[in-house]
Amino acid sequence: MEGLWHSHCAILVLSFLLGSLDCSSQHVRNTESYIREASKRQDAQVPAPMTPRKTDPQLHVASHFAAPQCTAEPQNRFDCWPESNNTERADCVKRGCCWDEDVVTKTNFTSPACFFPENYDGYQLVSLSPVERAGLLYGYNGTLRRTSSSPYPADVKELRLLVFFETETRIRFKIFDPNSERYEVPMNLPPKWKTAFGDTQYTVTFADSPFGIGIYRKFTSEPLFDSRGMAPLIFADQFLQIGTKLTTSYLYGFGEHRGPFLQDVHWRKLIFWTRDQYPIENMNLYGSHPFYLNLEPSGNAHGVFLLNSNAMQVNIQPYDKSAGAGLTFLSTGGILDFFIFTGPTPDEVVQQYTSLIGKPFMPPLWALGFHMCKHGYGNSSEFYKVIQRNRAARMPYDVQWNDLDYSAGNKDWTWDNKTYVGLPEIIKDLHAHGQRNVIIVDPGISSTQPPGTYPPYDLGLKMGVFLKNKDGTPLIGK
Structure with missing residues (x-):
């Protein structure tokens, strides 16, 4: 069939896609608490990587889990068997996960039959230090340690967490293996602690066990990225996973895929792996842009970009009986390197995104x-x-x-x-x-x-x- 199309559509899509912490259970610290502590000190400095406390828990196998808590509502269930639409109860339970006999297949990807329990073990935040200069906070430096084995081989037992206040409107966090070099996208985007917290439009909160990071708009407390209570963090040699929640279903981006401009958040899988494929629905196409824009209840907008070029999947699902949604990022390699843009308008989000990755040539x-x-x-x-x-x-x-x-x-x-x-x-x-x-x-x-x-x-x-x-x-x- 002869194809006649207008490249304005392509241009639109491309342009758019375009001190240590006390780690007792459930303990949470936020940015403001560190500001108060930092104001008392005059000899601030950028800390070296932290040494875990002697009381840190040791790695144990999945069979040491407490009894799985499997009471999550269907919209709050995160897939524990993403590699196949067909599995058996015994295999699911062996992973330490929950099984719903009423959902024996996942045709069109509805609520998963095999899902993570609410008390699933993962990584624990065993140390966290502020990065300071002249008494001002510029980011964080932390260590994560796995407290149980994941369903995947070659878990990385210890991870480094770095949080960078890069600009007033951009925050970056990296999670990586400090003991083994892994592939990173060869873009000239060196991390930098450049902006003091008092000048930023965002604030940061951490949960220690299981680890979670929450990044919020400073003046409205609306979440920009929040992994707490979502799909558990997994960092194995060939499988990485992290989740986040959205407060509205107004989700855009995640190219290149053929479909409506506004993403459908009802149990979908988006694949990111560039291929020579004419544009049909539910297929990965020529480009890979793991970037999305989300509107907040106030009407503000923010953007999130994952700098990772490995084969990737994003699961989108409804969440928490609200107007929001849940996202789960799955990658076959690399590291987790996220950039969050505060906007607050959609135009400003795109401007902040392209100021990072570069602007397209004028056609x-x-x-x-x-x-x-x-x-x-x-x-x-x-x-x-x-x-x-x-x-x-x-x-x-x-x-x-x-x-x-x-x-x-x-x-x-x-x-x-x-x-x-x-x-x-x-x-x-x-x-x-x-x-x-x-x-x-x-x-x-x-x-x-x-x-x-x-x-x-x-x-x-x-x-x-x-x-x-x-x-x-x-x-x-x-």
């Missing part, structure tokens, strides 16, 4: 017009008929595309001069009518051509640009 005017594209025109004659038919209908489209079938054997930087004979002349005709032509270039470099007949491969070997096997030979994809 040429012709790119904002109508585009025509199709895979499988078949030959140059059929291709030209499409152009002529649109002209006859006085369709004012600006750009005609060619998909990969224009090439010779799907090889980059070639064109099939037999099937698409006359293609250069057709492109000249487009230019003569004020139209543009864009050809698709997929990363397809053939390694099977006779030496000297396909320059892209020969030159790539000479330059050493291809991925290699451990023996130094080119890695051949299939």
Whole structure:
């Protein structure tokens, strides 16, 4: 089917997506308490990583859980078996989780049959220190320790927590393994303790057991990010999880997915893994933007961005019989590196987000017009008929595309001069009518051509640009 679409829609989507703590059970400290303490000290300094207290609990296996508390209402249940829609009661219970016999399948992802109990063990905040300069608070430095094994192999038993007051409207927190380097997105975004708490629009609260972090708007007390009481924190080698709550269901972002501008918060899974997929619903597409914007009851807006490029999933569900929602971030690797933007208007949230990651290039005017594209025109004659038919209908489209079938054997930087004979002349005709032509270039470099007949491969070997096997030979994809 021929596709005619207006790139204004694409531009809109892309632009939018665009002292230690006393760790007794249930203990909570907040930013204001540290401000009061810091005001009494004159010799403030940035602390080194904290050493856990000798009384910290030791890691124990899942079988040491207390009896699971399984009384959560369906909308407050967090999936304990996200890797499959089919599981058995025995497997669920073995994980230390709860089983609801009335929900034996998760077709269309409703309330999960296997869910975490309210008293599920996880990480404990065993030390927390303010980061101070000249008596002013600029962030926090903490240590988390796992008090039980998770359902996944290779738990990281000790984690580092860093909280950065980066700007008046942006707070960042990182959770990572301090003893083993893990992949982080190679963006030049060095963490910085730059803004004193008194100048910020946010405040921070912690729960120690299980660990949780709450970030709130300072002047309205509305939550911007709050993991307390949500899906438990898990940090294993190939499985990371953290949850947060929203106070309204006005949720936007989480690209790139085809669907309504306003996200549906009724039991949905969004997958983040870039792929060459034409835009259909419930599929991951070309871009991965783990960023969302949420409106608060007051009408203020805030944004949250997770800097992680691993394969990822976000579960969205109703929460707490209110107008809000719950989010659970699941990642197969990397670290947890969150940025929260306080807005307070949607425009300001987007401005704060793009000031961090960079602003898109200004597109040429012709790119904002109508585009025509199709895979499988078949030959140059059929291709030209499409152009002529649109002209006859006085369709004012600006750009005609060619998909990969224009090439010779799907090889980059070639064109099939037999099937698409006359293609250069057709492109000249487009230019003569004020139209543009864009050809698709997929990363397809053939390694099977006779030496000297396909320059892209020969030159790539000479330059050493291809991925290699451990023996130094080119890695051949299939």
